[in-house]
Amino acid sequence: EAQVTQNPRYLITVTGKKLTVTCSQNMNHEYMSWYRQDPGLGLRQIYYSMNVEVTDKGDVPEGYKVSRKEKRNFPLILESPSPNQTSLYFCASTQGTRNEQFFGPGTRLTVL
């Protein structure tokens, strides 16, 4: 089954404790991206990657890092999480530059 998976689905952590949210897709898609969704602010892009070893900032990259060492994986790293990074995070992928993006199930992160 074609899918985008994210782990963990739920995470409660404390300020400053490094964490990684994994994202994996099995569709051989070149393009992957991370979004966060907050009430009243809609969906905002954090980082995206056009292919392996090619990443770029989205609208709200501050406080986040990403890497794309393999085509299928695109982890999101929070080196020193802060409470304002409490949010619902989505990973997405698509073929080339298509706008029909496949989204993962989401990761609900709470930073205390």
Added chain:
Amino acid sequence: DAKTTQPPSMDCAEGRAANLPCNHSTISGNEYVYWYRQIHSQGPQYIIHGLKNNETNEMASLIITEDRKSSTLILPHATLRDTAVYYCIALYHNAGNMLTFGGGTRLMVKP
């Protein structure tokens, strides 16, 4: 990207057609109309897109007016599982656009 306007909420009876309108009066000639939906806190799901011709797939139909200033997403036989927020956005085709969802329409399908 052109701004889109949607009603904040709509109700629909189960089994009936759900018609969700979207205004995009400033859409440019090269921008497509895309529809996504998001079922409560799940990942957004692509539904359909079109440029100027009406489009239909297994999920829905998309009717775009001749002047392209508005469109309607039609779910022909709405089920309770279609309860979701539906987003209409205007994007240039295959341009690697990031997706930016506005308020959308919260569709409630009722028994």
